[in-house]
Amino acid sequence: MLRTSGLTKEFGGLTAVSDVDFALDDGELCSLIGPNGAGKTTFFNLLTGVLTPTRGTIEVRDGGDWRDVTDATPYETASLGLHRSYQITNVFPTSTVLENVRVAAQAASDDSFKLWRNAGAFEEHIEEAYAILDRVGLADEAETPAESLSHGAKRQLEVAVALAGDPDVLLLDEPNAGVSSESVGEIIDLIEDVATDHAVLLVEHNMDIVMNVSDRVVVLNQGAVIAEGDPAEVRNDPTVQEAYLGGYEAGSLDRDRETPTEETGADPEEGAA
The missing domain is CATH 3.40.50.300 (P-loop containing nucleotide triphosphate hydrolases)
Known part of the structure; x- marks a missing residue:
């Protein structure tokens, strides 16, 4: 690989x-x-x-x-x-947990430059983000601002972001x-x-x-x-x-x-x- x-x-x-x-x-x-x-x-x-x-x-x-x-x-x-996580937590702190992963999923797709569309229109990326959050154990924190997570949960979010785009x-x-x-x-x-x-x-x-x-x-x-x-x-x-x-x-x-x-x-x- x-x-x-x-x-x-x-x-x-x-x-x-x-x-x-x-x-x-x-x-x-x-x-x-x-x-x-x-x-x-x-x-x-x-x-x-x-x-x-x-x-x-x-x-x-x-x-x-x-x-x-x-x-x-x-x-x-x-x-x-080829995706990575970082030694120092590297997420959008004021965005929700879901938005962090949704943006990463969109960035890895053909929709990465469609910035003028409402985020809610990208249903496939939202669904992917929810599936990833469920996998890493953060589904219940989907609407939580990333900055409010514990350090351990932020590390889980980092892995979730890295998983976006398969x-x-x-x-x-x-x-x-x-x-x-x-x-x-x-x-x-x-x-x-x-x-x-x-x-x-x-x-x-x-x-x-x-x-x-x-x-x-x-x-x-x-x-x-x-x-x-x-x-x-x-x-x-x-x-x-x-x-x-x-x-x-x-x-x-x-x-x-x-x-x-x-x-x-x-x-x-x-x-x-």
Whole structure:
């Protein structure tokens, strides 16, 4: 569904992403982990057209063919079925929950530039928005202003917006960041649910979540891939232990009451890297 070859991004003398070969398969949930500044968010920004690579290529599957999107804009990548959520909540705060998703659904359709029509005329997008809100557990909040939601519900709304337009690939940038312990289970369930019919690339610092939900884990350090494999392989890799996991031991993942008992202690990654 998505692949890169030799993907590199340099900012002056700093190489934020270095010669990354990566592939995400249909139906796969792959987690991208690494220490702060490893290049995870920069990698997301390259994939979605926010940044232009210094060199290398990015391709997405378009039907039965691969299409080069190395120099594509965010709108172009989204139109090809590559959608993302953001590390920092990024919704229209004064619009209702329904309107946030409805606008995203319209933007992903042929009606994206029909701005002179009354929003109520776009019944198909309203129906799609209600269906998505039901899926992410926000149907009862449809008429609530987004700014009034709890932080955890705002993260759910971010995923709902990313689902609008039925993308093939979802890039989820720390969907659990800042979520209260009471809401962690809902976010995990949501990640697993969307992975049943989408390819998902997940950035997440909570290693118990990563180890429990991932089909595959890719580890970045100083912009380069240092390991990849199934969760058990990555967890036991000495290079990964030294670069990131340290003394990590698996904790118990109680989805109903609290966060995992053991975490890496890493802070959320800074925006540019």
